[in-house]
Amino acid sequence: MRGPDEILREVFGHAGFRGRQREIVEHVLAGGSGLVLMPTGGGKSLCFQVPALCRPGLAVVVSPLIALMEDQVAALRQQGVAAAALHSELEEAERRAVWRGVFEGSLKLLYVSPERLTMEGMLERLAERPLALFAVDEAHCISQWGHHFRPEYRALTRLAESFPGVPRLALTATADARTVQDIRAQLGLLDAPVFRSSFDRPNIHLAAAPREQERAQLRAFLREGWEGRGAGIVYCGTRARTEQTADWLRAEGHDSMAFHAGMEPAAKREAHRRFARGDAVIMCATIAFGMGIDRPDVRFVAHLSLPQGPEGWYQEIGRAGRDGAPARALLLYGAGDIALARHRIEESPAGEEQKRIERARLEAMVGIAEAATCRRRVLLRCFGEDLAQDCGNCDICRQPPRLSDATEAAQKLLSAAVRTGGRFGLLHLIDVLRGRLTEKVAQHGHDRLPTFGVGADLPEGVWRGVARQLVSLGALDMRVENHGELVATEAARPFLRGEKRLLLREAAFAPRSARPPAQRREAPHDDPAFAALRDWRKTEARAQAVPAYVIFHDATLAEIAARRPASLEELRLVPGVGESKLERYGEAVLAVLRAA
Numbered sequence: 001m002r003g004p005d006e007i008l009r010e011v012f013g014h015a016g017f018r019g020r021q022r023e024i025v026e027h028v029l030a031g032g033s034g035l036v037l038m039p040t041g042g043g044k045s046l047c048f049q050v051p052a053l054c055r056p057g058l059a060v061v062v063s064p065l066i067a068l069m070e071d072q073v074a075a076l077r078q079q080g081v082a083a084a085a086l087h088s089e090l091e092e093a094e095r096r097a098v099w100r101g102v103f104e105g106s107l108k109l110l111y112v113s114p115e116r117l118t119m120e121g122m123l124e125r126l127a128e129r130p131l132a133l134f135a136v137d138e139a140h141c142i143s144q145w146g147h148h149f150r151p152e153y154r155a156l157t158r159l160a161e162s163f164p165g166v167p168r169l170a171l172t173a174t175a176d177a178r179t180v181q182d183i184r185a186q187l188g189l190l191d192a193p194v195f196r197s198s199f200d201r202p203n204i205h206l207a208a209a210p211r212e213q214e215r216a217q218l219r220a221f222l223r224e225g226w227e228g229r230g231a232g233i234v235y236c237g238t239r240a241r242t243e244q245t246a247d248w249l250r251a252e253g254h255d256s257m258a259f260h261a262g263m264e265p266a267a268k269r270e271a272h273r274r275f276a277r278g279d280a281v282i283m284c285a286t287i288a289f290g291m292g293i294d295r296p297d298v299r300f301v302a303h304l305s306l307p308q309g310p311e312g313w314y315q316e317i318g319r320a321g322r323d324g325a326p327a328r329a330l331l332l333y334g335a336g337d338i339a340l341a342r343h344r345i346e347e348s349p350a351g352e353e354q355k356r357i358e359r360a361r362l363e364a365m366v367g368i369a370e371a372a373t374c375r376r377r378v379l380l381r382c383f384g385e386d387l388a389q390d391c392g393n394c395d396i397c398r399q400p401p402r403l404s405d406a407t408e409a410a411q412k413l414l415s416a417a418v419r420t421g422g423r424f425g426l427l428h429l430i431d432v433l434r435g436r437l438t439e440k441v442a443q444h445g446h447d448r449l450p451t452f453g454v455g456a457d458l459p460e461g462v463w464r465g466v467a468r469q470l471v472s473l474g475a476l477d478m479r480v481e482n483h484g485e486l487v488a489t490e491a492a493r494p495f496l497r498g499e500k501r502l503l504l505r506e507a508a509f510a511p512r513s514a515r516p517p518a519q520r521r522e523a524p525h526d527d528p529a530f531a532a533l534r535d536w537r538k539t540e541a542r543a544q545a546v547p548a549y550v551i552f553h554d555a556t557l558a559e560i561a562a563r564r565p566a567s568l569e570e571l572r573l574v575p576g577v578g579e580s581k582l583e584r585y586g587e588a589v590l591a592v593l594r595a596a
Helices: 004-010 021-029 044-054 066-078 092-104 122-126 151-162 177-186 214-225 239-251 265-276 310-317 335-347 352-369 375-381 407-419 426-433 439-443 460-472 490-496 528-544 554-563 568-572 579-595
Strands: 034-037 058-062 083-086 109-112 131-136 168-172 194-196 204-210 231-235 256-259 282-285 298-303 327-333 403-405 476-479 485-488 503-505
Touching (some): 004 021, 004 044, 044 058, 044 131, 066 083, 066 579, 256 265, 310 375, 327 352, 407 426, 407 485, 426 439, 568 579
Parallel strands (some): 034 168, 058 131
16 A cells, blocks of 8 residues: 555645644554544544545545535545545435445445435445445534534444444534533543644634625625636525625626525535536525635635624635645624624524533624634634734724723622622622612622622623623633633633733724735746636536636746746646546646636
């Protein structure tokens, strides 16, 4: 069998591993299991694809979406890898051909949905064959605490028991501490290592603003960053808004489509096909669209309403800029979004513990939206990561808002949390601060505290804002696992002593639009050779009925255009050109360069 470096170079066309990829690959090659936490675009797929090609036997990849399976299989076949997918849309002859490849040993990677993997007899049939590994993609779906919980993933708990000697690799781009622990427990990975990479995606410019004139704000956002290259996604809160927004964008002259769960299957497949094949389109969608999107040149993601929590928002904006080139994310939100989200949580049939989790996620998301300091630092803190300094690539860093000194209010709130023993949630603390003699306040004697009534001059909404900021700064900790109690931390001391100020965004001041910092483009869009290569790729992709990016990414075409290789040997040295693609496309690429 070939070694991992040889596989990486000859099959995938990369000169070396990035980040923790080598460590993960070597761990799996040695027979180890584990959990990989790596941001979208960080190279998770290579962490199981490379060892799958190094180890003897068949690698089974659990994936939640047919479209995602098909795209990854198409990409692997372009690289000369024997891969296939089993799903409900296959014809009987196609299904038999896949199983023939499994039993003849000609297949190396088999993509399946969790439902099909756990169908009666499937695992027993696989047990008859040598298995290289199991990879569980989008592993947060197995956790009831995850933002996309899918009950059918729970059946994967059988893997550890049925295949104790086969490595199991779980992979996800979004999971908080509770979700991580649940994934490990469900997949039998409590004794296996967690490979955690930085969640930071510094190439994505982050911005948020109150939703005041939605269409004007979105129009300005597109005018600043949309040049008709690549693609964009606009997430809408309802099915009706996806269609309304797509109609409006088409009237504005954009190539725009709608996507939501209520569409006919054929219409959804066509929308996904157009998006995947490389057209310069704007997809207006509910969150039903996007999981596993592999398109590398999504240039922007906009949200027209507040997401339910940081994990979902992070995953959705992470679909932009997978190629490493500059990308942008915009969040527009309104007070009604927050009120509606809170109402839905309270009215849901979920248990109280799940409701507490959802409340905390919502408050964290509101804290990101209303941040008065570096927005990226607030976001990453939700995943237990601290930046050493402000990012310089968010709206707050680029164009700081006007702020008001809320230090005195912060001191009052922190004092109330301390004097009540860190045993109460925000609503009770607000009652104390505003001097409301509720039954609970009277029961605990909190009307006799020095802090009772000292904040009567501020409305409840302001106190919520102060609390969110203190939580985002780490001065208050919310005990989500209990009852949402607010506890002052060591970081509260500088505020209480007056050594540190709390600055809040002025409510009457609307955040201004911020243009992302000038950055060098990754692709030479004005180079005729690059344009010619893209045209050739588009024609080739249509002829094969595959997404354009599975032939070559824009970054690879840009490098080819910049280097202008004159021979196959020179072309072989370009990152992203493996042996299979060199053999299939090498002469055609050189011909395009000669004619450009």
